[in-house]
Amino acid sequence: MDAACLEGVVVAYPGGRTALAGLDLTVASGKVTVLLGPNGAGKSTAVGVLAGLIRPDAGHAEVLGGSPGRLDARRRLNVMVQDDGLPTGAHPAEIVRHVARLRGAPATARPLIEMLGLDQLGRTTIRRLSGGERRRVSLACALVGEPDVVILDEPTAGLDPRGRSIVWDAIAELRDRGRSVLLCTHLLDEAEALADDIAIIAGGRTRASGSLASLLPDGTERVTFDGPLHLEVAGLVQALPEGSRVEEVSPGRYRIDGDASPQILATVASWCAQHGVQPRNLSVGAESLSDAYWRLTEEPGAQP
Amino acid sequence: MIAQAAFELRLLMRNGEQLLLTLIIPVALLLGVTLVPAMPLSAPAGAERVPEALGGVLAVAIIASAFTSLAISVGFDRRSGALLMLATTPLSRSGILGARALATMGMVAIQVVLLVITAMALGWRPGAAAIALPAFALMGTAAFAALGFALGGAVRAEATLALANAIFLALVAVGGTTFPASALPGPLAALVSLLPSSGLADLLRWSTGAAGDASLALDVAVVILWGLAGTLVASRTFRWR
Numbered sequence: 001m002d003a004a005c006l007e008g009v010v011v012a013y014p015g016g017r018t019a020l021a022g023l024d025l026t027v028a029s030g031k032v033t034v035l036l037g038p039n040g041a042g043k044s045t046a047v048g049v050l051a052g053l054i055r056p057d058a059g060h061a062e063v064l065g066g067s068p069g070r071l072d073a074r075r076r077l078n079v080m081v082q083d084d085g086l087p088t089g090a091h092p093a094e095i096v097r098h099v100a101r102l103r104g105a106p107a108t109a110r111p112l113i114e115m116l117g118l119d120q121l122g123r124t125t126i127r128r129l130s131g132g133e134r135r136r137v138s139l140a141c142a143l144v145g146e147p148d149v150v151i152l153d154e155p156t157a158g159l160d161p162r163g164r165s166i167v168w169d170a171i172a173e174l175r176d177r178g179r180s181v182l183l184c185t186h187l188l189d190e191a192e193a194l195a196d197d198i199a200i201i202a203g204g205r206t207r208a209s210g211s212l213a214s215l216l217p218d219g220t221e222r223v224t225f226d227g228p229l230h231l232e233v234a235g236l237v238q239a240l241p242e243g244s245r246v247e248e249v250s251p252g253r254y255r256i257d258g259d260a261s262p263q264i265l266a267t268v269a270s271w272c273a274q275h276g277v278q279p280r281n282l283s284v285g286a287e288s289l290s291d292a293y294w295r296l297t298e299e300p301g302a303q304p
Numbered sequence: 305m306i307a308q309a310a311f312e313l314r315l316l317m318r319n320g321e322q323l324l325l326t327l328i329i330p331v332a333l334l335l336g337v338t339l340v341p342a343m344p345l346s347a348p349a350g351a352e353r354v355p356e357a358l359g360g361v362l363a364v365a366i367i368a369s370a371f372t373s374l375a376i377s378v379g380f381d382r383r384s385g386a387l388l389m390l391a392t393t394p395l396s397r398s399g400i401l402g403a404r405a406l407a408t409m410g411m412v413a414i415q416v417v418l419l420v421i422t423a424m425a426l427g428w429r430p431g432a433a434a435i436a437l438p439a440f441a442l443m444g445t446a447a448f449a450a451l452g453f454a455l456g457g458a459v460r461a462e463a464t465l466a467l468a469n470a471i472f473l474a475l476v477a478v479g480g481t482t483f484p485a486s487a488l489p490g491p492l493a494a495l496v497s498l499l500p501s502s503g504l505a506d507l508l509r510w511s512t513g514a515a516g517d518a519s520l521a522l523d524v525a526v527v528i529l530w531g532l533a534g535t536l537v538a539s540r541t542f543r544w545r
Contacts, residue, residue: 051392053544075394085381085389089315098311102393141389 001065003027003149003180004050004077009059011045011204019045021204022059027149031196032171032181036188038297042204043184044082047153050182051079064148075103077149080142082157084134088127092118095126096140103145112140116166131158139167143174150174151182156190168194188290198289200296207296216287223256223264224249224291225279227272236271240264250294260284308395308403313410322373325472326411330365331422337361337482338426344487346515351427356484358423359509363481365415366441367501370408370448371455372472378404378456379464387544397544405449412445428512437511443524444504447531451500454534457542475501484509500530 004027011020020042027033027050037043048054049061052069063073086095093113100109113119116136126134139155152171156164171194174181185191191198192212199209208215231254233246240246241264245257256264265284272279287295316322337343337357338350347353381387390400416437420430430437456464476482478492480502485493496502503526510520 053388053391069391071394071396074392077392079392081385081389081392083385083388085385085387087315087381087386088384089319090311098307099393101307102390102395104394 001029002062003029004063004068004182005061006046006049006056007060007062009046009049009056009061011042011049011054012057018204020049020056020059023201023204024206024209025199025201026197026209027180027182028197029180030175030178032175032183032194033197033199034191034195035182035184035199035201036186036191036293037201037207039186041202041297043201044153045204046201047079047081047151047182047184050151051077051081075145076147077151078103078142078145078147079151080138080153080155082153084138084141086126086134086137086141089125091123091125092121092129092133092137092140095137096144099141100144105145108144108146109140112143115170116140132160132163135159136163136166139170143170147179149180149182151184153184154186155183156185156187164190188293192289200293202297208292212289215289215292221260221284221286222258223260223268223282223284224253225268225272225282226253227277227279228252231277235275236268239267239271249291253291253294255291305395305399305403305406308390308399309406309410312403312407316373316407316411317414326365326369326373326415327418330361330368330415330419333364333476333482334358334361334419334422334426344483354423354426354428355512356509356514358419358428359512359514360481360483360505362416362419362437362441362508362512363444363501363505364476365419366412366444366504367448367472367475367479367481369411369415370445371452372468373411374404374408374449374452375456375464375468376461378453379459379461379468382457382543382545383461385545391544401453405446408449408452409442409445412441416441423512431513433511433513435511437508440504440507440511443527443531444500444508447500447504447527447534450531450534450538452534453542454538457538475499479505481505498526500527503527503530 006023006025008022008024009020010022012018023042023046025046035043045054049056050063050068052073061068064076066073096113096118097109100106116139118137118140121129121133135155142150142152156167159167171181171183183194195212197210198212198215200207229252230248237244237246240256247255247257249255256268268279268282334357338353341349345353345356347356387400391397455468459467478488478496479499480496485496485502488496503523506523
């Protein structure tokens, strides 16, 4: 059984903006599902629907075999939302202990307070914490109790490298213990490091979903390189074999369409040499997650 | 819900601005009203005036906690997402609001005790009518909490802050609290006596043993009707974000 799923979910906000336009999303049981998408794609709205905070205008939403937001779902599903909603006058460890008590599992607070180093923050109130410290408190609140499903909305936004590594470890540990995780992020390396499944959404719709490998469809090898933004590549196209195309697939990243061959690699290198362009990461390979992300989120209609 | 209420009361007791509003201002007001001769009360300044002053100031304290402080905290907790964060826990939505109301009642209990102690230090001795004081205080708290939820649950946080404080000041000054509505000029007196602040203060003044013009049935009706109106508005317009 899936831990949670959305089928054709539509959410319209007052004023006519459609946040979700028929979104499909599956959080498989015992796996880490990463939700990727540009700002405004509808990630946080999807989280709100699964947490039972936003009622869909159409479509079907299910959490642990029932409707989101019911008592059993609230007991077994923990959410870390972006606006953390922590009481600003409270102390870090005190809030974590309180949320653990609300979740009926007071004993789960202590290990998390220690793991996330919250006791070092002592009696500093939430409003005096740095953004990263505050994220750690919010994460601890999302992990207390023994949740079956954990939803984390950009848990590493604004964290330093050490903070990110702590969060990644916590997510890996959840998976090792058989929990289901939905992770919203903008960071493609985070997705590659943690995801069992990936869903890419844009404009309130699912653009692609499945395992990492399945999102990189054909496996055809192509020549790519990184260079200055918005190169004038008409000359390069002329130097290449008839019918070749050069595309800036993401800002400063160029891909030569057509079969990769040593000749094409050599042509690109010599054209770059003539034009004083350093072809960083000039390589032959299949599409990366980053390429897929840019392709899938820039299709017509992907932007709201 | 009780755990949440206790947690919120603990945070309230730590918040300096809230304590200024809910404890320090009422105690200062009680001293001021009792001791400053120019206040338009029926008894002369001093010990004789304490029953009248205490009744009015208790009403001010209840309005400060149940209306102003509650509306502001609800307004800001809506904006910060604190109410939504709680809504993702096993605490139900009615439990979230119930806990807030319960914490408010706890705060009012502390205010009543503090003000009664201050009044006794000024020479007040409770009479038989004081038995009704807790019931009137509870009724007033419920009615003003309903109005507080109605305001804080519908209006933007900054607007709630401004309105809740402005209404509080108006009710302290001319809402029939600090001094009875009957001290106001003719038509204004009749109008103000229909406000929940005046109704509650009249009831409390009666329970503290002040000689007054309290018509208990009318005052009870005024407070209950405002409470019902607040409940109705809040149940229709309350937004969680």
